[in-house]
Amino acid sequence: MTDTLCPVSLTQDLVRCPSITPEEGGALQLLQSVLEGAGFTCIRVDRNGTPNLFARWGARGHPRSLGFNGHTDVVPLGNPDDWTRAPFGGESDAGRIWGRGACDMKSGVAAFVAAAVDFVRTTPPDGAVILTITGDEEGPSQDGTVALLDWMAPRGEAMSACIVGEPTCPNTMGEMIKIGRRGSMTAHVVARGRQGHAAYPHKAANPLPVLVHYLDRLARHDLDRGTDHFDPSTLALTTIDVGNPASNVIPAQGRATLNIRFNDLHTSASLSDWLRDVARDVCAGTDVTLDLEFHISGESFLTPPGPLSDLVAQAVTDECGVVPVLSTSGGTSDARFIKDHCPVVEFGLVGTSLHQVDEYAEIDQIHQLKAVYGRILQAYFA
Structure with missing residues (x-):
C-alpha cells in the first residue's frame, strides 16, 4: 500500500520556512524535493530575483492538463512581540497549525501538492498535472505567476484549466468558490x-x-x-x-x-x-x-459558470456537504493573470486569520481541502 502525503505535516514544514516576500526561505526547495520524489518534472523559473517553481507530471502539451496555482511567500510579521506563537514555528495546538502563512496560503499549497502526489501515484491519469507556485504573490506580482506563464508559453507548456488555492471561504469550509475578481x-x-x-x-x-x-x-x-x-x-x-x-x-x-x-x-x-x-x-x-x-x-474578469465551476462545486459539495456560492468578491489574486491562459476558478480554506497576528489554519479543514482537490483530480480525468 502506498503511503499518502500528509498535507498537515507539509503545511507545518512550509510554515517553518521564513519566506517573507521576496525571500524564498527554503519553501520552494522543499516542494521541489517532494514533487521530484513523486515523479514530477520540476524547474525553477526565477526572474529578477523572484523565486518560482514549475512542476509537471505527465506529457508536455497534453490536451488535458489540469493546473493548480499558489504562492509560498507571506506578508511581514508586523510587531513580532505581538505574536503569542512562534511566527515560523508551525506549531500544532488546539486543532490548528499556527504561524505566518498557515492560512494564506501554505496550507492551500500543501493540500494541492499532497492531492496531486497521491493522485498520480495511485491513479496515473491520461493527461498532465501542472503546479505553478510563486514566491511573489504578496509583493509586486510582476515576476511571479506572470513569469511562470511567460516561461511556459514558448515551451508548449499549457494548462487546460486551473484551480487557484487561495482562501475563498468567509466563515464555513466549502461555502464559496471564486469564479472571477473585480x-x-x-x-x-x-x-x-x-x-x-x-x-x-x-x-x-x-x-x-x-x-x-x-x-x-x-x-x-x-x-x-x-x-x-x-x-x-x-x-x-x-x-x-x-x-x-x-x-x-x-x-x-x-x-x-x-x-x-x-x-x-x-x-x-x-x-x-x-x-x-x-x-x-x-x-x-x-x-x-x-x-x-x-x-x-x-482588470476585472469572469469565468462564466459552466463545466469547470460545476466540477469544482460538485467536489466541494460531496466533501463538505454544502453547496458553494459562486462569487467574485474580495481583492485581487493571481487568477487575474491565469485567466488569459486558461479557464480558472479559486477554492481554498476559510480565510479568517489571513495576514493577522497569530495566523492559523484549522487542521480538519486542511485535510478537507486535500480531499476536495483529490475529488477534482479524479473527476477531471475520469
Missing part, C-alpha cells in the same frame, strides 16, 4: 497651484479647494449598481497629504490617493478617462492643475 486600480493625484501668504489669498493659487472639490465629486459618484455576477464598483479615498507645517502659508501643492475596485462594466482605461475628464472639469477657470498617475493591479 479589477483594481490606484490613482495618485497631485494638485499644483502657486504658494502664497494666507493673508493675501488673491496673490496665490490655492490647490486645496480644487483638490477637495475633485475628491468630493469622485466620492459622491455611484460608479454602477453591480451586475449579474459582480457587486457594485467602489471608489475609496485612501490618503490626502499636504505636508504644510505653516498655518499662514498657502501651499503650492497637495496630494491624494484613491483606489477603485471595479466590475465588468468598466476597464482601467475607461475609468482613467473618467478621472481625467472630471479633473479637467474642476480645474476649468482656475490656475490649478491636477496631475494623475495610475497603477493598474488587474
Whole structure:
C-alpha cells in the first residue's frame, strides 16, 4: 500500500520556512524535493530575483492538463512581540497549525501538492498535472505567476484549466468558490497651484479647494449598481497629504490617493478617462492643475459558470456537504493573470486569520481541502 502525503505535516514544514516576500526561505526547495520524489518534472523559473517553481507530471502539451496555482511567500510579521506563537514555528495546538502563512496560503499549497502526489501515484491519469507556485504573490506580482506563464508559453507548456488555492471561504469550509475578481486600480493625484501668504489669498493659487472639490465629486459618484455576477464598483479615498507645517502659508501643492475596485462594466482605461475628464472639469477657470498617475493591479474578469465551476462545486459539495456560492468578491489574486491562459476558478480554506497576528489554519479543514482537490483530480480525468 502506498503511503499518502500528509498535507498537515507539509503545511507545518512550509510554515517553518521564513519566506517573507521576496525571500524564498527554503519553501520552494522543499516542494521541489517532494514533487521530484513523486515523479514530477520540476524547474525553477526565477526572474529578477523572484523565486518560482514549475512542476509537471505527465506529457508536455497534453490536451488535458489540469493546473493548480499558489504562492509560498507571506506578508511581514508586523510587531513580532505581538505574536503569542512562534511566527515560523508551525506549531500544532488546539486543532490548528499556527504561524505566518498557515492560512494564506501554505496550507492551500500543501493540500494541492499532497492531492496531486497521491493522485498520480495511485491513479496515473491520461493527461498532465501542472503546479505553478510563486514566491511573489504578496509583493509586486510582476515576476511571479506572470513569469511562470511567460516561461511556459514558448515551451508548449499549457494548462487546460486551473484551480487557484487561495482562501475563498468567509466563515464555513466549502461555502464559496471564486469564479472571477473585480479589477483594481490606484490613482495618485497631485494638485499644483502657486504658494502664497494666507493673508493675501488673491496673490496665490490655492490647490486645496480644487483638490477637495475633485475628491468630493469622485466620492459622491455611484460608479454602477453591480451586475449579474459582480457587486457594485467602489471608489475609496485612501490618503490626502499636504505636508504644510505653516498655518499662514498657502501651499503650492497637495496630494491624494484613491483606489477603485471595479466590475465588468468598466476597464482601467475607461475609468482613467473618467478621472481625467472630471479633473479637467474642476480645474476649468482656475490656475490649478491636477496631475494623475495610475497603477493598474488587474482588470476585472469572469469565468462564466459552466463545466469547470460545476466540477469544482460538485467536489466541494460531496466533501463538505454544502453547496458553494459562486462569487467574485474580495481583492485581487493571481487568477487575474491565469485567466488569459486558461479557464480558472479559486477554492481554498476559510480565510479568517489571513495576514493577522497569530495566523492559523484549522487542521480538519486542511485535510478537507486535500480531499476536495483529490475529488477534482479524479473527476477531471475520469
